[in-house]
Amino acid sequence: MAEMTLLQAINDGLKTEMRRDPNVVVFGEDVGFLGGVFRTTEGIQKEFGEERCFDTPLSEVAICGTAVGMAVYGMRPVAEIQFLDFIYPGFDQIVSEAAKMRYRSAGQFTCPLVIRSPYGGGIKVGHYHSQSTETYFAHTPGLKVVIPSNPKDAKGLLISAIRDPDPVLFLEPKRLYRAVKGEVPEGDYTTPLGQAEIVHPGQDVTLIAYGAMMPIALEAARNVEASIEVIDLKTIMPLDIKTILDSAKKTGRVITVHEAVRTCGMGAEISALVAEHAMEYMKAPILRVTGFDTPFPYTLEHVYLPDAKRIVMAIEKVMGY
Amino acid sequence: MMQEDMIQILKPNGELVDSALEPKLSKEELQKLYHSMVMVRLLDERMLMLQRQGRIGFCVTCLGQEALAGSGLALQKNDWVFPAYREYVVALIRGMPLLDMMGQYFGNELDPLQGRQMPNHFSHKETNFVSISSPIGTQLGHAAGAAIASKIKKDKNVVITYCGDGGTSSTDFHAGLNMAAIHQAPCIFFCSNNQYAISVPVEKQTGVKVLVDKAKAYGMRGVRVDGNDVLAVYQVVKEAADRAREGKGPTFIESVTFRMGPHSSSDDPTKYCPKEKFEAWAKKDPIQRFQVYLEKKGLWNEDFDKKLKETLKQEILEAVEKVSKAAPPKISTIFEGVYQDMPYHLKIQHNELLEEAKHKGEFIDTSEKFPL
Numbered sequence: 132m133a134e135m136t137l138l139q140a141i142n143d144g145l146k147t148e149m150r151r152d153p154n155v156v157v158f159g160e161d162v163g164f165l166g167g168v169f170r171t172t173e174g175i176q177k178e179f180g181e182e183r184c185f186d187t188p189l190s191e192v193a194i195c196g197t198a199v200g201m202a203v204y205g206m207r208p209v210a211e212i213q214f215l216d217f218i219y220p221g222f223d224q225i226v227s228e229a230a231k232m233r234y235r236s237a238g239q240f241t242c243p244l245v246i247r248s249p250y251g252g253g254i255k256v257g258h259y260h261s262q263s264t265e266t267y268f269a270h271t272p273g274l275k276v277v278i279p280s281n282p283k284d285a286k287g288l289l290i291s292a293i294r295d296p297d298p299v300l301f302l303e304p305k306r307l308y309r310a311v312k313g314e315v316p317e318g319d320y321t322t323p324l325g326q327a328e329i330v331h332p333g334q335d336v337t338l339i340a341y342g343a344m345m346p347i348a349l350e351a352a353r354n355v356e357a358s359i360e361v362i363d364l365k366t367i368m369p370l371d372i373k374t375i376l377d378s379a380k381k382t383g384r385v386i387t388v389h390e391a392v393r394t395c396g397m398g399a400e401i402s403a404l405v406a407e408h409a410m411e412y413m414k415a416p417i418l419r420v421t422g423f424d425t426p427f428p429y430t431l432e433h434v435y436l437p438d439a440k441r442i443v444m445a446i447e448k449v450m451g452y
Numbered sequence: 453m454m455q456e457d458m459i460q461i462l463k464p465n466g467e468l469v470d471s472a473l474e475p476k477l478s479k480e481e482l483q484k485l486y487h488s489m490v491m492v493r494l495l496d497e498r499m500l501m502l503q504r505q506g507r508i509g510f511c512v513t514c515l516g517q518e519a520l521a522g523s524g525l526a527l528q529k530n531d532w533v534f535p536a537y538r539e540y541v542v543a544l545i546r547g548m549p550l551l552d553m554m555g556q557y558f559g560n561e562l563d564p565l566q567g568r569q570m571p572n573h574f575s576h577k578e579t580n581f582v583s584i585s586s587p588i589g590t591q592l593g594h595a596a597g598a599a600i601a602s603k604i605k606k607d608k609n610v611v612i613t614y615c616g617d618g619g620t621s622s623t624d625f626h627a628g629l630n631m632a633a634i635h636q637a638p639c640i641f642f643c644s645n646n647q648y649a650i651s652v653p654v655e656k657q658t659g660v661k662v663l664v665d666k667a668k669a670y671g672m673r674g675v676r677v678d679g680n681d682v683l684a685v686y687q688v689v690k691e692a693a694d695r696a697r698e699g700k701g702p703t704f705i706e707s708v709t710f711r712m713g714p715h716s717s718s719d720d721p722t723k724y725c726p727k728e729k730f731e732a733w734a735k736k737d738p739i740q741r742f743q744v745y746l747e748k749k750g751l752w753n754e755d756f757d758k759k760l761k762e763t764l765k766q767e768i769l770e771a772v773e774k775v776s777k778a779a780p781p782k783i784s785t786i787f788e789g790v791y792q793d794m795p796y797h798l799k800i801q802h803n804e805l806l807e808e809a810k811h812k813g814e815f816i817d818t819s820e821k822f823p824l
Binding site: 236372 | 532534564565566568569573575576577582583585587590592593594595596597598599600601602603604605611623624626627628630631634789790791792795796797798800
């Protein structure tokens with residue numbers, strides 16, 4: 132065990148899997164010589180050489196298209212998109228090519244790639260470096276979307292994502308890169324995809340969050356009298372429906388938290404699932420604590436982003452219903 | 453239209469431009485080429501007819517572009533193909549069985565792809581003929597990626613990918629050529645300039661006079677070839693493949709040809725293409741030209757041709773008969789293969805559909821139901 136930041140855990144995860152599997156290659160803008168603008172790939176080119184860790188031209192469509200071709204050919208590419216806000220030129224490659232390859236070829240060809248990208252706000256870098264648009268991808272059959280919230284999970288989920296037989300979008304909460312530290316097991320281990328975790332058991336309210344919202348969800352849970360069950364989704368596609376529904380049935384009150392815009396967000400999907408499968412257990416309306424349906428503001432980002440107080444208000448609302 | 457700077461081995465009348473240019477192909481290889489070209493022309497005729505009769509939903513033809521077969525012959529068994537949608541003759545010549553192809557046209561339970569794609573979107577693992585998608589140019593970046601992978605793994609496999617003149621305007625064209633050139637990857641970009649992207653003529657597609665000029669912008673070797681000359685197509689792809697295998701990097705090939713039919717069964721080219729163009733290009737037909745060459749070699753005569761066509765037509769008819777009667781794919785195939793393992797939410801939806809079918813009184817084997 133070593134104490135690591137989330138950033139170091141991702142770096143350790145990449146290196147661990149690259150040592151085990153020669154088919155793993157890492158590439159993207161500035162990831163090679165520089166080690167990434169956030170330094171997530173620091174030291175990788177030095178250890179594994181320029182063939183297995185290389186800088187790409189400034190083209191997200193090239194990065195994503197190349198990754199698809201490599202994966203179809205039999206490698207395990209891990210491509211980086213520098214910020215999730217830059218991913219859209221590669222969107223077609225992700226949603227129409229990577230995500231559909233297995234289905235459209237009836238399994239003749241598969242696309243086991245990982246696209247890593249930092250997402251979300253909180254570091255004062257404005258609209259084009261702060262958005263949380265995970266729902267675009269969660270809406271895509273064939274794609275898995277994974278979002279860790281702490282160093283241990285980040286490494287374990289990343290290794291699982293690289294070994295997964297299907298394409299995975301791995302979104303990293305950039306505001307937590309250096310803000311959270313934790314014990315990370317050494318060497319090789321995996322954290323399963325598609326499995327949520329109850330990180331704070333409780334009886335009165337189910338609080339469902341992921342990624343950068345986990346620290347504030349836990350802060351809120353610890354600062355109210357009610358007994359709050361906090362679930363870290365870890366994977367938003369496919370959702371761990373059982374864990375969500377079991378908790379919802381137990382508490383009868385559900386609040387979802389994400390920094391992404393509200394409309395058609397993961398909160399909407401989870402609310403619908405609870406309404407469809409556990410309506411009779413509900414003691415209060417299902418609430419969504421989210422960013423707003425606006426572009427992401429620069430100066431007022433601290434006002435825009437959900438915080439523990441906004442969550443506490445929602446908890447008080449469902450408890451007082 | 454034909455430019456002089458274009459590589460040609462057979463003149464439109466079938467004579468050799470220069471006997472020194474003649475590729476050294478065996479009798480069997482020449483016959484294989486001719487066989488594939490005739491097969492695909494007969495197949496196109498039959499499938500278009502079946503589409504008009506409403507027996508299949510859609511089809512694409514490659515009338516006038518059958519010399520693409522030459523590119524397929526020039527590859528080795530372990531090489532990879534990332535096609536657009538008009539190059540299925542490459543799959544045929546590399547060994548994709550006609551029955552698999554026919555299954556895909558009909559999209560029923562005999563379709564290796566289980567009815568998941570519209571016709572002509574073939575995929576064939578055994579010949580490394582990678583699954584086709586409809587958006588234009590998307591395969592070009594894949595080819596660069598696969599070629600880089602081949603280089604990293606030191607496999608010595610060459611990757612070929614295809615696009616049309618329209619495809620050269622796509623973002624993936626720029627991305628793919630740029631990437632392959634940077635890595636000096638063993639990749640061949642084969643562009644069939646058939647003069648039209650559905651209704652848009654190549655003059656409205658790009659400001660360059662010849663598409664091969666685009667290669668220069670990537671620092672890539674560019675070759676322009678008569679796309680209706682199967683020997684020239686074979687030769688330029690063979691050279692590009694040899695170079696790629698020797699580590700000399702990618703090649704962009706502009707193959708000058710003409711789409712003698714519609715873009716697809718949904719298209720009517722008489723609306724936008726003057727008939728004089730069809731008449732002019734009919735004189736450059738790739739199959740006729742090759743016939744003349746083969747005849748001089750003693751490998752073709754009218755009697756042989758008649759028998760070959762009868763045999764191939766019979767083979768196609770038998771495939772249609774066999775495949776067309778099959779049942780639709782099972783409804784579970786809707787949900788299978790989205791991921792390797794079916795996630796819980798898809799099991800829920802699968803079971804819902806079984807309930808729906810039961811409610812509607814449709815016979816469906818509900819033992820397929822997933823335990824949740």
